[in-house]
Amino acid sequence: MRVILKTLLVVLLFQSCDTGTIEKTAIPAKIKVVCTTSILTDWVLNIATEDVAVYSLLNKGVDPHVYKPSKKDLDLLRSADIIIYHGLHLEGKIIDVLEKIKGPLVIDVSKNFPKSAIITDPNFPASQDPHYWFDVELVKNGLATVQSDISARYPSLKVDTKANLQAYLKKMDSVTAEVQKKISTIEQDQRIIITTHDALSYFARAFGLTVNTLQGASTVSEFGLREITDLVNFICERRVKAIFLENIVSPQAMKSVQRGCQEKGWDVVLGPELLSDSLGQKEDQDTYLEMLLFNAHTITSYLTR
Amino acid sequence: MLSIVLLGGVSGAVGCFNFLQKKTLVGETVAHSMLPGVLVAFLLSGVKNPYILVTGAAISGWLSILLVDTITKHSKIKNDSALAIVLSSFFGFGIVLLTMIQSRYSGNQSGLDHYIFGNAAAMSPEDSTAFALVSVLVVLLVIAYYFNLKAIIFNPDYAQSIGISTKKVNGLISFITILSISVGIKAVGIVMMSALLIIPPTAARFWTSRLVPMLLLSGFFGAFSGWIGAFVSYAKTSMPTGPWTIVTVSCIAFASMLFAPKKGVVYQRWSKLLLKRRINEENLLKAAVQNEVRGKGRLFTRESILTRQFFEFKRWKRTIKRLARKKLVQKVNTGYTLSAKGRFYGAEIDRRHKIWEVYLQRRMQMSLHLVHDEAETMEHFLTPEIEDEILGELGLCSRFNPILEIHELIPDIKLP
Amino acid sequence: MDAFWIILTGFLVASSTGMLGNLLLLRKMSMMGDALSHAVLPGIVVAYLISGSRASLPLFLGAIIMGVLTTFLIQFFSSKGKMQSDAAMGTVFTFLFAIGVIMVTRFAGEADIDADCVLHGELAFVPLQTSSFMGLGVPSPVWTLLVLLAIIQFIFWAGYKGWLITSFNTEYAQSIGVKTIIWHYSLMAATSVATVVSFESVGAILVISFLVVPAATAYLLTDRLRLMPALIMVQGALSAVGGYMISEALEASISGSMSVMSFFLFIAAFLWSKKKG
Numbered sequence: 001m002r003v004i005l006k007t008l009l010v011v012l013l014f015q016s017c018d019t020g021t022i023e024k025t026a027i028p029a030k031i032k033v034v035c036t037t038s039i040l041t042d043w044v045l046n047i048a049t050e051d052v053a054v055y056s057l058l059n060k061g062v063d064p065h066v067y068k069p070s071k072k073d074l075d076l077l078r079s080a081d082i083i084i085y086h087g088l089h090l091e092g093k094i095i096d097v098l099e100k101i102k103g104p105l106v107i108d109v110s111k112n113f114p115k116s117a118i119i120t121d122p123n124f125p126a127s128q129d130p131h132y133w134f135d136v137e138l139v140k141n142g143l144a145t146v147q148s149d150i151s152a153r154y155p156s157l158k159v160d161t162k163a164n165l166q167a168y169l170k171k172m173d174s175v176t177a178e179v180q181k182k183i184s185t186i187e188q189d190q191r192i193i194i195t196t197h198d199a200l201s202y203f204a205r206a207f208g209l210t211v212n213t214l215q216g217a218s219t220v221s222e223f224g225l226r227e228i229t230d231l232v233n234f235i236c237e238r239r240v241k242a243i244f245l246e247n248i249v250s251p252q253a254m255k256s257v258q259r260g261c262q263e264k265g266w267d268v269v270l271g272p273e274l275l276s277d278s279l280g281q282k283e284d285q286d287t288y289l290e291m292l293l294f295n296a297h298t299i300t301s302y303l304t305r
Numbered sequence: 306m307l308s309i310v311l312l313g314g315v316s317g318a319v320g321c322f323n324f325l326q327k328k329t330l331v332g333e334t335v336a337h338s339m340l341p342g343v344l345v346a347f348l349l350s351g352v353k354n355p356y357i358l359v360t361g362a363a364i365s366g367w368l369s370i371l372l373v374d375t376i377t378k379h380s381k382i383k384n385d386s387a388l389a390i391v392l393s394s395f396f397g398f399g400i401v402l403l404t405m406i407q408s409r410y411s412g413n414q415s416g417l418d419h420y421i422f423g424n425a426a427a428m429s430p431e432d433s434t435a436f437a438l439v440s441v442l443v444v445l446l447v448i449a450y451y452f453n454l455k456a457i458i459f460n461p462d463y464a465q466s467i468g469i470s471t472k473k474v475n476g477l478i479s480f481i482t483i484l485s486i487s488v489g490i491k492a493v494g495i496v497m498m499s500a501l502l503i504i505p506p507t508a509a510r511f512w513t514s515r516l517v518p519m520l521l522l523s524g525f526f527g528a529f530s531g532w533i534g535a536f537v538s539y540a541k542t543s544m545p546t547g548p549w550t551i552v553t554v555s556c557i558a559f560a561s562m563l564f565a566p567k568k569g570v571v572y573q574r575w576s577k578l579l580l581k582r583r584i585n586e587e588n589l590l591k592a593a594v595q596n597e598v599r600g601k602g603r604l605f606t607r608e609s610i611l612t613r614q615f616f617e618f619k620r621w622k623r624t625i626k627r628l629a630r631k632k633l634v635q636k637v638n639t640g641y642t643l644s645a646k647g648r649f650y651g652a653e654i655d656r657r658h659k660i661w662e663v664y665l666q667r668r669m670q671m672s673l674h675l676v677h678d679e680a681e682t683m684e685h686f687l688t689p690e691i692e693d694e695i696l697g698e699l700g701l702c703s704r705f706n707p708i709l710e711i712h713e714l715i716p717d718i719k720l721p
Numbered sequence: 722m723d724a725f726w727i728i729l730t731g732f733l734v735a736s737s738t739g740m741l742g743n744l745l746l747l748r749k750m751s752m753m754g755d756a757l758s759h760a761v762l763p764g765i766v767v768a769y770l771i772s773g774s775r776a777s778l779p780l781f782l783g784a785i786i787m788g789v790l791t792t793f794l795i796q797f798f799s800s801k802g803k804m805q806s807d808a809a810m811g812t813v814f815t816f817l818f819a820i821g822v823i824m825v826t827r828f829a830g831e832a833d834i835d836a837d838c839v840l841h842g843e844l845a846f847v848p849l850q851t852s853s854f855m856g857l858g859v860p861s862p863v864w865t866l867l868v869l870l871a872i873i874q875f876i877f878w879a880g881y882k883g884w885l886i887t888s889f890n891t892e893y894a895q896s897i898g899v900k901t902i903i904w905h906y907s908l909m910a911a912t913s914v915a916t917v918v919s920f921e922s923v924g925a926i927l928v929i930s931f932l933v934v935p936a937a938t939a940y941l942l943t944d945r946l947r948l949m950p951a952l953i954m955v956q957g958a959l960s961a962v963g964g965y966m967i968s969e970a971l972e973a974s975i976s977g978s979m980s981v982m983s984f985f986l987f988i989a990a991f992l993w994s995k996k997k998g
Contacts, residue, residue, distance in 0.1 A: 059407065068974045069845040070404050071965075074723060077849060089775050092838035096777055097846045215826075222545035222822055224538030256429060329807045330752050337755075379995045385807045386937050389751035390987060393930035397980025400926055401967075404974040496759060496818050503811035507804060543827040551819035558812055562802045570802055 031154060034080040036091050038279040039133050040109065042288045044084060046168040047147055049160040055080075058278070069094075080104045082153070084146060087111060088118065088130035105153045109142040119201050131276065133288070134203035136176050140169060175289045176206075179296040183207045190303045194235065194243040196253045199276035203295065214253055223253065232260035235268055242302035244271040271302040308433040309531035312489055313550065315440045316498070317505030317527025318447070318520045319485045322478045324506035325458045325516075327384045331370065332499035334392040335486050338369035340399030344406065355491070363487040369395050370479040432492045439488050443481045447520070450477055455516050497547035500554065501527055508558035511565035530554035584685050585624045588614050590633060590651030591658070591684070593643050606640040657692060658684040664695050723848040726860050728961045730847050731979050733866035734919050735931040735957025736950075737873045741912045742932040743949050746940060747888040748905075749806050753792070754929035756814035757916045760791040761836055762821030769839075770828055780839050781921055788913035791817060796909045800902065837925070844923040844976045862922035869918055876911055877950065880904070885946050923976065930980035931957065934987050941990040956986055 031052045035041040041056035048054050057073055077083060083098055085091050087110030091098070098106055110132065117138055119129040132138045147165045151158035183191070191208060193200050197215040204211040212234060214223040235243065235257070243258065245251050254270060261268040275291045285294050323331045339362035346361025347353065369391045376387040447454065456464035457474040465471060482502075489498045509523035534550025563571045592614035593605050601609060607621045616624065625641060628634045633647035643651065661680040665671040671679070687695075738754070745753055764787020765780050772779035791813060799809040825835075842862065852861035877884065886894040887904040894901050919928040939952035963986075964979025971978070 068400055068404050068407070068977075069843055070407075070972055070974055071723075071727075071845060071968055072972050074845045074848065077846070078723065093777065093840065093842060094846070097843070097849055100851075101849045102851060222547060222826055224541075224543070224545040224549070224826075225535060226539055226542045226544065229539065230542070252429065259429070324805070324808060327749075327805065327807060329805065330755075330811050333752065333755055333811070376991065380941055380991055382937055382940065382991075383749060385749045386746050386751040386933060386940075389755065389929075389933040390937055390984070392752075392755060393926070393934065393980055394984035394987075397926055397930055397977040397984070400977035401971065401973040401981060404977065405971055496815055499811065500815035500819070503808060503815065507808040507812050510805070510808075543823075545822060545826050548819035548822040548826075551815050552823070555812060555816035555819070562798065562804060568803060 031081045031157075032079055033082040033084060034076050035083075036085045036094075037277075038286075039288055039291070040084060040086060042279065042286075043139070043143055043168075044146065046171075047143060047150075047161050047164045049157055049164065051157065077101065077104075082107065082150060084109060086130065086133075088113075088128050088132060090130040105149065107146055107149045109145060110138075112141055112145045113138055114141075119205065129198065129201055131199045132202050134200060134292070135206045136172055137206070138202070140172070143168070171289060175292055179292055180207055182296045182300045183209065186300055186303045189238065190241060192238065192240050192303075193274075193299060194231065194240060194257075195246050195274060195276070197246070199246065200274065200295075207296075209299075214257070228253075228257060228260060231257055232264065235261050236264045236266040239266065240268060240303075241305055242269040242271045244299070244302070245273045246276045269302060269305070271298060274298060308436050308492065309535050309546065309550065310528045311433075311436045311440050311531075312493065313501055313505070313527030313529070313531030313554075314524040315436070315443055315485055315527075316489060316501035317509075317523040317525070319443060319481050320502035320527075321506040321509070321516070321520050321523050322454065322458065323482060323502060324510070326478070328373070328388060329503050329506070330385065330388050330499070331373070331482060332486060332502040333495070334369055334373065334388045334395075335366040335483065336490055336495040336498060337392045337399075338395035339363075339366050339490070341365050341395055341402055342368075344399060344402040348402075348406070359487055359491055362490070363483055365395065366486060367479070367483050370483065374475055374479070432488070435488045436492070439484050443485065446477065446481060450474070454478070458516070493547050497551060500551040501531075504551070504554045504558050505530070508554070508561040511561040511568045526554055526557050530557065582624070582627065585616075585620060586628055586633075587650075587654045587685055589616065589621075589624050589628065590643070590647055591654040592651075593634070593641075594648055594651035594655055597643070597648070603642045604637065604640045605642070609640070654684050657687040660692060660695055660699075661687065663699060667699060724965060726848040726863060727844060727975060728965050730844060730860075730863055730866060730923060731927065731931075731961030731964065731975075732954075732958050733863065733870050734923055734927055735935050735960060735983075736954045737866065737870040738915055738919055738928055738932045739935040739953040739957055740873050740877050740950055741908065741915055742936040743939065743946075743953060744884055744888055744908055745912060746933065746936045748908075750795070750810060751933040751937075752807065752810055753795075753912055754916055754925075754932040756795070756810050757788050757791060757913060758836065758920065758925045758929065760814040760817040761787045761840065761917060761920075763787060763817055763824060764790070765836060765840060766821055766824040766828070770824075775839055777839070777921075781917070784836070784840050784920070785914060785917045787817070788917045789910050792909035792913040793906060796905050800905065836920075840917075841920050841924040842922045844927055844979075845974070847923065865918060865922055869915055873911065873915060874950075876907075880907075881946075888946070926974075927976040927979055930983055931960075934980075934983040935960070938983075938987045938990045941987075941994045956983065959986055 033044055033048065033052055033054045034057060035044050035054060036057050038056055038058060041054055045054050055076055057069070057076065058067055077098075082105045083101065084107045085095060085098055087095075087108040089095065095108075113132070117135070118132070121127045121129075132142075143165060147161050150161060191210065193204055193209055193211050195211075195213055198211065198213045201211050203209070212231065214227050214231060234240075243254055245254050251270075258268055258270050274295050275285060279286050279288070279291055285291060320329070320332075323329055342361040342363070342365025343358045344361075345365070346357050350357050373384070373387045373391050376382050376390070377384050382390070453464070453469050453474050454477070456467075456469055457471055461471060464474075486498055486502075489501070493501075505523040505527040506519065508526050509519045512522055513519050530550045530553040533553040534546050534548075537549045537553075538544050538546035561569065563569050566572055589610075592610040595613055596605050596610055597603055607616055607618070607625075610616075625634065628647065629636060629641075632644055633650060634641045635644055658680045661683045662676040665676040665679055666673065742751065742754075745751055761784040764783040764785075766783075767787075768779045768783025769775065771783075794813045795806075795809050798804045798813060799806040802809070804812065847860050847862045850860045850862060851858050852864060854861070854864055883899065883904050886899060887901045891901055916928055916932065935953040935956040936949070938956045939949040942952055943949060960979050960983035964982035965975060967973070967982060968975040968978035
């Protein structure tokens, strides 16, 4: 009986879903590039030329920590000419697999990062915070790596990709200027981002904010009552106006922090989800530059109320 | 903090029922089985509403328990295997659904599991109210159906013969289990919830075999651990609440395993040691008495009783020291003598030995050259009551002289 | 060709872990796979702290050592400590996992070191890991699992009589002087190594499933230990093939689909045995 029910359910699902929401450009291409995350895909799309088709393993809004590949992903990787991944251990064990694939050019975006620029836990230098995409300098470094590696393998693309890269970098610069302008409208002592886990350290460092969170960068580490209490005290003392949710983490933790503050008489506002580990789905959140703007806009508007 | 204590208490109690049915790991199974339920609820409703998701989770959790019970009822598969089968299959199905969603809908399903698997430090007032309600409900149900529950768990055949429906009672157990898990998981996550269902009953089991004390003790262990966990988590940084609760209750379980009276390991080892010592002491006394009877005089040493009873040197030293401390022997210059108490005690043992020999010979028709070895063991375990019974059976007077040898006692016994 | 490697890998996992799972089932320790997947966390954390990096090899070794330790603790608590065997498993693994989480939080908060991220492999990506061994283009996990299967088959058949007695009738075995304790601990060691190695190759879901479901299916179909390995292999093969086809059709996880297929076969056996009475 249960078997029948399950099969029915599965068939129903199959019917009700539409196909073809995988990220790709519609241009028939010779060179196939597969990127791991949606953020990476967006960057590469901006550098890519007409001869290049860019695919993404993880779609927007998918948490890289719970990613489970299917045969489709295997086929994608198999047929790839170039495979690009974030590095700094973001993709976990899959990196071992990617590095071993024979044939395609495999690029680790973070390989040329200066060691000093990577944020690490002061107590433990080996643990590197992988959320570097919020630091535009590192992004520029990474994209330069990508462009030069691709050009090395496919010299015919060198000129065009370089041009695309320059154009994109210019756009990035103007966006970062805008972000910086927005952030500077926040009062000095309000420039604090408070979320559940440590995904925005690079953002904070790049734009002159500080971050205070409950958990470290790992989703396995858990916070305890002391962490909640300390954070609540911190927020009330500094009179921080708002705290934020993240788009892949449960709101339970932040809500309880908010409650703690309210009990102490400080009515802190619970802001909406910031984009941290992946791009958003809505129109105004689904590219990298828009992600920066969205985060900046949200943070600013809530902290300048 | 109160919520964790309540959760610990209720889980501890509910866990007992599952523990006694050897379904201890039901928490793991139900928790993993909830994944498909959450996903289906999400697909059908299209939103990430916690209440809808929890309902979906509860339904698939419920289905999983039903499936486990069906499998065990109608086949030779045991409870623990059925749990493992259902866990991996439902979870596998959940992963299938998850990946199907991943490849079609670009995202927005991420973090679904985070919605229902929470952290003990961040429980909300709604969670607390939910616990309170669930606790009350569970307590009421257990009290109301106590008799039926007890019967089905400890004596299923009897229960069925007086008309209690196994199905209904199992259904009740499943119901309170699912209820606790659904509410608990949202607050504290999978592993913590499983742990609270498993460990308190395990600890309590070492202290008692009866249901009511077990429920109370288990509930207490769970609640206490929750309190400690919350306390530690509050007092020091980087000490997550859930894990510390688990560590606390595990320590309680380990301590119970070692030190609980009767079932504890340490206790059993200690009892064995005491027994060994007693046997050694009794053997020594008996040998000394026998020496006296044979006219070897009252003074004895290790060598002089060597033929009767062998003691290797260290054991001799220890045993004789203990006997001296108990005033059963006295040290004199060149050896030892028995005190009056010691002599009496030794003679008792000797007598019991002989009685058993006679019993084996007369009643069990055992041949003479075998009875001695048997009696060597049994002499330490015959109580006065058994003695009297045997004497009665053999038709002997209960006050016969113990110092006589057996063939002096019963003339018609043939010696080897 | 990819399909072949994936199906073969699934089959190898089923055959090796299934054989051990068979013996575990008879000892009421079927949940071992799930327990191990959680319990290895502290081992990984310690390995990370000692090695200072997230390179796979030290973490893998940490997991193996922890796995063996876990199973030994479970066996110890259940035999010497006289805990109910399923409770022993539950207590040990939740305790170890809690210790692991505390360690991660305290000492390594910045790094992502849960088992899913650093230990568990992925069945779908097995064909990509071609090894240069013997120049045949066989993926390295397949070589690993072949060796594992060979070792397990050897352990099983060489000790067949011992397994038979100690699994079905422990008291009798003890009474005729068989050192049951050695057999139990050997099984624990073998299981933990096989499980962690399989985790590394194909991830946790498949291993947990194949540890118990094929063995349970075989158990429903026969009482004789001698026949079970063959049945397990057949069930494993069918699950692998069927599961793969399902995953293709639904564009879903391959491991998950194989688990589900295995379950369907189990249900079929269940219904058949029920009808048989």
